[in-house]
Amino acid sequence: MNGIETAPDRDAWRNGFEARVLDGYRAAGCSEPLARALLERAVRGIEDWTVATDGTGWIAVEVTQDNGATVGRIHDLTVPRGREWAEQWCAERGAQRVEVRLTGGPGAFADYPVRGQNRMRAVVERPELPAGLTVRRLTEEECPGWYAREEAGYVADIVRAGALTPEQAKAKSDEDFARHLPQGYRTPGHAFYAMEVGGEVVGTGWVNHGFLPGVTFGFSLEVYEEHRGRGYGRSAMAVGAWATRQGGDEAMMLNVFGGNEVAMRLYDSTGFTVLDEYRSIDL
Known part of the structure; x- marks a missing residue:
């Protein structure tokens, strides 16, 4: 679909992904130590994620077990119209639902219902x-x-x-x-x-x-x-x-x-x- 294939080299993606996550936390008012602590939580299990690209952007996904359900997670999505590919990838591996964690607004996932928010003051x-x-x-x-x-x-x-x-x-x-x-x-x-x-x-x-x-x-x-x-x-x-x-x-x-x-x-x-x-x- 749209020439999306598994990325042979994840380093370029990971560096950019971590920088974007950090920028999101800084923009929300986090101190540098807090932003980096939140980044550490956000990338737990990153070695198990599957990273794909169409040459213009990235998709990072995984399927895991959570409270007795098979769950797909879209960790990153910068490929235009790449959501359909990510959802299909998860469905093919038995996912019963797909989850996303977002900073800076819903973007391509505005039609996904909100399940929870972390807030800070x-x-x-x-x-x-x-x-x-x-x-x-x-x-x-x-x-x-x-x-x-x-x-x-x-x-x-x-x-x-x-x-x-x-x-x-x-x-x-x-x-x-x-x-x-x-x-x-x-x-x-x-x-x-x-x-x-x-x-x-x-x-x-x-x-x-x-x-x-x-x-x-x-x-x-x-x-x-x-x-x-x-x-x-x-x-x-x-x-x-x-x-x-x-x-x-x-x-x-x-x-x-x-x-x-x-x-x-x-x-x-x-x-x-x-x-x-x-x-x-x-x-």
Whole structure:
């Protein structure tokens, strides 16, 4: 198709690919150490990718197993009208869906539904908590209830994003929680908070300091459903900024699943820029 063939020499492609990825992260406001740390994550497994060219641009693809599904991934695409070739290549190898990770806008994948975004915002040196809101650490006795609520919400978010079945989402949840919290409540670098108004808990926060160079990751900044619609969402973002500085970091990163338009609007309004966007379609 269009004279596209497997590239005999990957060096020219890889150098250009890594430079483009770095430029995308720098444009999103990342420091140089953070941009390079994100690049390292972006190129994991690169030796297993198949690289093809038509002489004018590049395509990088792979097929792998993910949560019980055979998944195709398009890692790079600079060949005009090369998407059809990449999708066909994945389908021929049994892929049930095709995923892409994007920086700098959807480009040729605007019709792929958004499944998730990583966002980031720099934090001022001394952020203040909103008046009337107090923050304290979760007690160890509160953690089992918090964990059950977080897990149920995480599974629901994955399913709503449309990428996985409920069974696959539960398996991913179990794997992710075990990886991020191997020691549970006592896992080093993680902090768990209760947000209170008038002595009543209105939400919780879970952050990981030093997740990447200078970055605290907000795994969860949740306002309980019965307290939503009162402006506490913006308060939760302020808590995240405060916690980031408490941990000695300069920027906060978080993830939002596709389909969560309310959260995306909140992050837009509070200055979180998109670092990566994940999209996929079923084949």
